[in-house]
Amino acid sequence: MAVALLQAPLLLSVGNVVHGFSTREGGVSVGAYSSLNLGQHVGDQRPAVVENRARLLAGLGCVAQRWVSLSQVHGADVVEVTRNASRSIEADGLWTRDPEVAIAILVADCVPVVMTDAAGSFVAAVHAGWRGTAARIVEAMVRRLEKDGTKADQLRVALGPAIGPCCYKVGADVATALQQAVPTATQVVSTNGAGDTVADLWATNRAILEAVGVPPTQIHAFRLCTSCSTGFFSHRRDKGLTGRQAGVIALAPRRR
Numbered sequence: 001m002a003v004a005l006l007q008a009p010l011l012l013s014v015g016n017v018v019h020g021f022s023t024r025e026g027g028v029s030v031g032a033y034s035s036l037n038l039g040q041h042v043g044d045q046r047p048a049v050v051e052n053r054a055r056l057l058a059g060l061g062c063v064a065q066r067w068v069s070l071s072q073v074h075g076a077d078v079v080e081v082t083r084n085a086s087r088s089i090e091a092d093g094l095w096t097r098d099p100e101v102a103i104a105i106l107v108a109d110c111v112p113v114v115m116t117d118a119a120g121s122f123v124a125a126v127h128a129g130w131r132g133t134a135a136r137i138v139e140a141m142v143r144r145l146e147k148d149g150t151k152a153d154q155l156r157v158a159l160g161p162a163i164g165p166c167c168y169k170v171g172a173d174v175a176t177a178l179q180q181a182v183p184t185a186t187q188v189v190s191t192n193g194a195g196d197t198v199a200d201l202w203a204t205n206r207a208i209l210e211a212v213g214v215p216p217t218q219i220h221a222f223r224l225c226t227s228c229s230t231g232f233f234s235h236r237r238d239k240g241l242t243g244r245q246a247g248v249i250a251l252a253p254r255r256r
């Protein structure tokens with residue numbers, strides 16, 4: 001089966017950028033990692049992950065030679081990377097202007113976020129679980145890009161599959177942290193029919209992005225729940241024994 005990708009039209013229209021959010025389909029891993037596991041740190045066979053990453057880049061038509069992902073630590077640090085990046089950078093956001101690099105955020109319920117601008121002058125990606133979301137990591141990335149000359153109103157942002165409010169029950173501590181991150185937003189936390197408190201990480205990150213000047217029409221969210229759809233890895237559903245899907249973005253031109 002071919003690699004199945006989700007791609008936002010908003011970013012597809014930027015000519016020199018390739019991006020996509022992977023699903024479980026199209027890889028060679030087996031068992032709990034079946035089949036397109038992209039995480040090297042979760043107990044899967046290394047050669048299988050290397051093959052899966054190559055298949056994903058090929059599926060994107062991406063000619064970038066170097067896959068760069070992070071040791072994600074649920075914080076709000078963002079770093080610029082190049083083809084010479086270390087293999088062990090602790091951060092939760094990365095960006096590059098280097099066309100040799102495909103940057104990837106690995107997730108299994110957290111929100112992968114990818115962004116570029118209308119001209120495709122850089123690519124950026126962010127890991128937004130509840131901690132990173134509460135720490136406003138998407139704002140940290142926008143502010144960093146602004147320092148480099150980017151305008152927030154030129155950004156095009158896509159939020160990938162993540163655990164949705166249909167499944168994401170949270171305690172009072174998480175609910176409070178998310179609400180404090182965007183006090184004016186209304187869809188961050190709600191109560192479902194069973195009386196559970198549930199959080200919406202897509203809505204929270206969207207509200208933060210809009211608050212820092214990204215136009216609502218330039219944000220696309222794939223509101224697909226990783227927990228109640230079988231097409232994705234889910235840390236919560238699979239009780240920790242699972243693989244990782246990815247949000248990937250690169251400046252590399254498409255392979256002809």
Ligand SMILES: [Zn+2]
Pocket residue numbers: 163164165166167168225226227228229
């Ligand atoms: Zn769900």
